[in-house]
Amino acid sequence: MPRASIVVPAYNSADTLPATLDSLLAQSFSDFEIIVVNDGSTDETGAVAAAYATDPRVNVVSQANRGLAGARNTGIAAARGEYIGFCDADDLWAREKLAAHVEHLDQNTDIGLSYSGSRLIDEEGLPMGAAQRPRLKGVTGAHIFKRNPIGNGSAAVMRRAALRDLAYRPRSEPSRDWVFDETFRQSEDIECWLRLALTTDWQIEGVGGSLTMYRINGNGLSANTDRQLAAWERVVSKLRPLNPEFFMRHEATARAYQLRYLARRAVSALDGDAAWAMVRHAMYHSLVPIIEEPIKTVTTIAAAALLRAIGPSPINYAVRLRAGIASR
Amino acid sequence: MTKIKVVHLVDDTTAGGVMRTLDYLTGRPELTGCVEQSVHAINRGSLTIGRIDADVIVSHLTVSWRGLPGLVALRAMNASARLVHVEHSYTRAFTALNVARKSRFFALLRVAYSLFDTVVSVSHAQADWLRARSLVSTDALRVIQPQVELGALTKIVRPTRKPRVIGAIGRLERQKGFDILIDAFRLCPSPDARLLIFGQGSEKARLEELSAGDPRIEFRGHAEDPAQAYREVDFVAVPSRWEAFGLVVREAKAAGVPVLLAPVDGLLDQVGDGAKPVAYCDTKRWANALEDVLRLGDLSTFATERAATEEESDFAADWHAVFLGDDMAPSYQDAA
Numbered sequence: 001m002p003r004a005s006i007v008v009p010a011y012n013s014a015d016t017l018p019a020t021l022d023s024l025l026a027q028s029f030s031d032f033e034i035i036v037v038n039d040g041s042t043d044e045t046g047a048v049a050a051a052y053a054t055d056p057r058v059n060v061v062s063q064a065n066r067g068l069a070g071a072r073n074t075g076i077a078a079a080r081g082e083y084i085g086f087c088d089a090d091d092l093w094a095r096e097k098l099a100a101h102v103e104h105l106d107q108n109t110d111i112g113l114s115y116s117g118s119r120l121i122d123e124e125g126l127p128m129g130a131a132q133r134p135r136l137k138g139v140t141g142a143h144i145f146k147r148n149p150i151g152n153g154s155a156a157v158m159r160r161a162a163l164r165d166l167a168y169r170p171r172s173e174p175s176r177d178w179v180f181d182e183t184f185r186q187s188e189d190i191e192c193w194l195r196l197a198l199t200t201d202w203q204i205e206g207v208g209g210s211l212t213m214y215r216i217n218g219n220g221l222s223a224n225t226d227r228q229l230a231a232w233e234r235v236v237s238k239l240r241p242l243n244p245e246f247f248m249r250h251e252a253t254a255r256a257y258q259l260r261y262l263a264r265r266a267v268s269a270l271d272g273d274a275a276w277a278m279v280r281h282a283m284y285h286s287l288v289p290i291i292e293e294p295i296k297t298v299t300t301i302a303a304a305a306l307l308r309a310i311g312p313s314p315i316n317y318a319v320r321l322r323a324g325i326a327s328r
Numbered sequence: 329m330t331k332i333k334v335v336h337l338v339d340d341t342t343a344g345g346v347m348r349t350l351d352y353l354t355g356r357p358e359l360t361g362c363v364e365q366s367v368h369a370i371n372r373g374s375l376t377i378g379r380i381d382a383d384v385i386v387s388h389l390t391v392s393w394r395g396l397p398g399l400v401a402l403r404a405m406n407a408s409a410r411l412v413h414v415e416h417s418y419t420r421a422f423t424a425l426n427v428a429r430k431s432r433f434f435a436l437l438r439v440a441y442s443l444f445d446t447v448v449s450v451s452h453a454q455a456d457w458l459r460a461r462s463l464v465s466t467d468a469l470r471v472i473q474p475q476v477e478l479g480a481l482t483k484i485v486r487p488t489r490k491p492r493v494i495g496a497i498g499r500l501e502r503q504k505g506f507d508i509l510i511d512a513f514r515l516c517p518s519p520d521a522r523l524l525i526f527g528q529g530s531e532k533a534r535l536e537e538l539s540a541g542d543p544r545i546e547f548r549g550h551a552e553d554p555a556q557a558y559r560e561v562d563f564v565a566v567p568s569r570w571e572a573f574g575l576v577v578r579e580a581k582a583a584g585v586p587v588l589l590a591p592v593d594g595l596l597d598q599v600g601d602g603a604k605p606v607a608y609c610d611t612k613r614w615a616n617a618l619e620d621v622l623r624l625g626d627l628s629t630f631a632t633e634r635a636a637t638e639e640e641s642d643f644a645a646d647w648h649a650v651f652l653g654d655d656m657a658p659s660y661q662d663a664a
Contacts (some may be wrong), residue, residue, distance in 0.1 A: 109462065110431040140428035199608075201423035201461070203431040241508055242569070242609045243425050 112202025
């Protein structure tokens with residue numbers, strides 16, 4: 001039985017899946033299996049995955065499309081490892097990533113989720129020069145809610161026992177448990193991590209280094225900010241009854257951070273009106289981000305204002321100077 | 329034979345369940361022949377508990393960083409006494425909901441518990457958690473569920489009728505989850521259903537606000553006579569967010585009143601014999617469960633039977649074994 005399992009949800013990712021799997025197969029910690037979940041892809045993903053399955057460490061599970069959460073849940077159900085990590089089929093793991101998390105979880109039995117920072121890469125897989133360098137220690141539910149230090153869906157390696165504590169079986173589900181809530185098509189990560197922080201006694205902690213290469217996809221960034229916000233709001237209303245005081249204390253600030261994040265995405269997509277609406281909305285809910293993270297917040301406000309007032313040229317100029325506006 | 333001298337330390341004489349369990353324990357006639365028990369109240373977090381003239385010191389204190397030096401001093405100044413701690417407060421769900429930095433909290437508990445010869449857990453679920461988290465070494469851990477005087481409750485004669493009246497009994501604090509119950513009840517359309525809430529606490533105003541405009545919900549204040557409360561209700565709802573044991577379920581069972589409960593912590597010990605698990609902090613599923621009982625009017629699935637009384641002698645025997653420090657916790661008769 002392998003000590004670790006890496007779940008790779010793959011939907012129409014034939015182009016990027018080989019690089020992802022190559023980075024996983026090159027891990028310095030060698031006692032692992034990979035579970036590729038082909039989530040109803042309509043491209044060559046199935047064939048690409050099948051070619052890799054000749055390696056005894058790679059298993060492929062295929063299913064009709066259930067979304068990211070559903071693909072991860074299927075992967076978890078098939079995983080045999082004591083530790084289970086997630087890597088989306090367009091992201092990459094640094095060679096030493098799994099080793100770092102196995103060591104971290106081995107040494108700290110109270111930790112249920114170990115994560116790391118990330119470097120951002122573009123569609124060609126080239127570094128954008130920006131990184132997610134989150135808080136690593138002393139992480140609380142409030143940190144998860146406001147700033148989500150776990151950052152992206154390819155950063156976490158979890159302890160099986162923690163996944164078990166999160167698992168539930170909805171009435172409509174005949175075959176396996178849910179860890180991620182499959183009714184979400186967005187915000188499924190933050191829902192799961194926040195539920196881990198609020199309903200289990202597992203500690204969440206990070207290890208040093210930027211060990212994930214997280215791909216920023218230029219397509220489809222705009223337009224869906226409203227849908228993203230709606231999904232985030234549904235996470236809040238779903239989890240609020242667990243701990244109303246927690247939400248009373250942190251909700252407004254967390255919402256402001258979420259709106260700031262969406263504003264930055266709108267700026268990246270060069271949608272000035274949406275960006276400005278998000279920024280105004282954020283400031284209406286809470287000014288805490290200006291105090292806690294003045295530079296990033298003020299830059300966001302300025303970028304949104306500029307974009308709305310005089311169009312994309314200053315932003316394009318700034319992007320050329322230093323890529324990374326899309327980072328959180 | 330000289331009697332074993334036992335001193336119980338408490339820091340919160342207002343906590344109903346702890347004091348009632350202690351009253352019951354110190355009043356056990358099976359123990360009075362061989363054990364002399366007394367109760368000392370101290371200030372929470374006291375640093376100067378000092379030397380105590382006792383063979384066995386039983387802490388019912390709330391473990392905290394502030395109180396830790398006091399516990400270390402207690403151990404140091406009473407080196408020859410057996411030290412026992414009863415964990416009345418902390419559970420897995422308590423930690424999940426109330427502790428921001430969990431590994432730091434576990435470090436506190438590990439240090440604090442290591443000062444005691446025996447740690448008594450009040451439910452099997454709590455003990456499973458203490459063991460799984462390596463907070464207490466397995467050989468130092470005992471499980472003794474709390475007992476209180478149930479006499480008056482077992483004599484209640486209850487009419488069989490279509491269930492209409494839901495009871496919520498306990499302190500009006502966030503822990504008890506009555507906010508979830510009120511929201512769930514308000515989703516139940518039955519016009520003749522009622523929700524009676526017995527208890528007092530800091531959440532009263534907020535709960536009243538949640539209930540505003542629904543005349544079916546009534547706040548009755550603290551029930552001086554619990555038997556009267558159990559006589560008025562057809563079933564009891566226990567939607568707690570955390571619960572080390574949950575005496576209300578034991579009382580309801582003694583009174584022959586069916587229970588819907590949240591499957592969490594010590595409440596898990598009490599599922600069955602008339603107590604049915606519903607859902608944890610889930611308003612919609614609680615509403616469905618309440619409506620099922622109200623609409624179908626069928627409580628038979630609860631298989632209600634009155635709790636057997638033989639558990640009471642186990643309670644005294646288990647405590648006797650803890651006082652003696654018997655590793656194998658023999659039965660009371662063997663030990664005596």
